[in-house]
Amino acid sequence: MLANSIVLIHGRAGTGKSCIAGSLAQIIHKKQHPVLTEIELAMSFHCIRDSRDKDVSVLVPTLVYQLALEFPEFGEKLASNSHLDTSGDLSTQFDDLLFDPLMELKKEGKTKISKKIAIIVDGLDEWGQEDDRISFLTKLQTLCEMHNWMRFVITSRPNPEIGHAFLPDHSGLFKRIDLSEDERTMDDIAVYIKSYRFNHPKLKNTVSELEMLSLLPYINSLFILADVVCKFIAQSPCNNFKILANAETGYKSGRNSYDVLYSLYETVLTESLVDPINQVSIYMDVIGTLCVSQQPLTIQGLTKLTNNDARDIVESLSAVFYTDSESKIHYHLSFQEFILDNGMSNRRLGTSLYQFYLNVTKQHEHVALVCLKIMIQQLKFNICHLESSYLANEAVINPDMDQQVQRWISEELRYSCESWVYHMCETDEQSESWQNISCFMESKSIIYWMECLSCLNKTSHIKSSVGNTWPLVVRLLRTSHIPPIPSVYNTRSYTQSINLASLSPH
Structure with missing residues (x-):
């Protein structure tokens, strides 16, 4: 199966793609098949719709990190680059994190490794946008043409852009397996x-x-x-x-x-x-x-x-x-x-008395308002009872920050802090609920929200909300005839001026 550099397993939803990906990962990892004993599993990455893991900035750095663990020389080459940056776009990530360091190793004669290294990407159709997937697969083919010790297994629904991104089957670079047509x-x-x-x-x-x-x-x-x-x-x-x-x-x-x-x-x-x-x-x-x-x-x-x-x-x-x-x-x-x-x-059920129907927009609005209510009730100054703001989060010990979070921040508060902006932006622009957003953004809770996310090591949520989502919030507040809120702009300035990632401001 893994004689080809890239194996595409595709089929409709429910045909068992994820099950195959999981089983294959276990077989390779535990050396349970004689043909696959010389292959090392570097990574099994599962793409999830509507999850932050699908962010296009995550997949390549994760791949690179796991590859470095299996290929020490590659890890050393990356570590020697003091200007290494993982924040670029997909093409830049491939060039800076994979193509360039691997090419340097190839010139030094250090890529002739005896084992094959396997990487499994499950549910690629759930990751990123169509252009991202095309770019990823195009770069992947180039990578495998240059380094034949790599093995990629990709599962996906039969999306046209994924099928068209591959070279013709006769190239020998990759193999297609269509589960929908397999009689077995x-x-x-x-x-x-x-x-x-x-x-x-x-x-x-x-x-x-x-x-x-x-x-x-x-x-x-x-x-x-x-x-x-x-x-x-x-x-x-x-x-x-x-x-x-x-x-x-x-x-x-x-x-x-x-x-x-x-x-x-x-x-x-x-x-x-x-x-x-x-x-x-x-x-x-x-x-x-x-x-x-x-x-x-x-x-x-x-x-x-x-x-x-x-x-x-x-x-x-x-x-x-x-x-x-x-x-x-x-x-x-x-x-x-x-x-x-x-x-x-x-869709009618067996009786005309009731039916299953979900108004998705209203459901998002309902969840957003519940999140706001939970945050207003549970957020407070110095929520994790830290002794000093001068101490970086990673320096907190006895108990450490993770233990403090488990003790003082409930699951529902964690979810609310991370997701309320997402749910609110999925609601109707004419909803009266934007008034609740206005009240929350003008209250002290907005500062406590940032502190809580810092404790959770989720400050990227703050900056993405302020940098990308906040303008939408402001626009929707205006279209709802709610006056401009000075605290929104103060929040933007605050997040740009303090290192929220390293210490919890309180």
């Missing part, structure tokens, strides 16, 4: 269903293997469909299998596999409600907050942001939600797309 996919899904049933005694004792496999024709090569089907049936094996097996209540209708997937999501949501008329608005607030949030939330954080008992709701939707080792809630991208689909208002 259904065999893998069948193995997954059998394994899932075998490892869940309640399901194993209620639904036969033959019955589970009878649903295969409707899964249509989508791993995410198989996963949701298995988890949904496992919640209540006898009842939920009958629901899916029934052409009237199940998920079989649809012109394509995504209609089937959306129909399945609708079924899962419908069956999770005990009292639909009274529960649907609460459910959609919790689900909507998860789907518009910038980063994964824990049950506790979600409960604080929604003022609802999120645990019962998340557990009732275990077919689509799952938690990681840090108790943060995750879901497949296709579920977010289903919830945020503009056509949802026209």
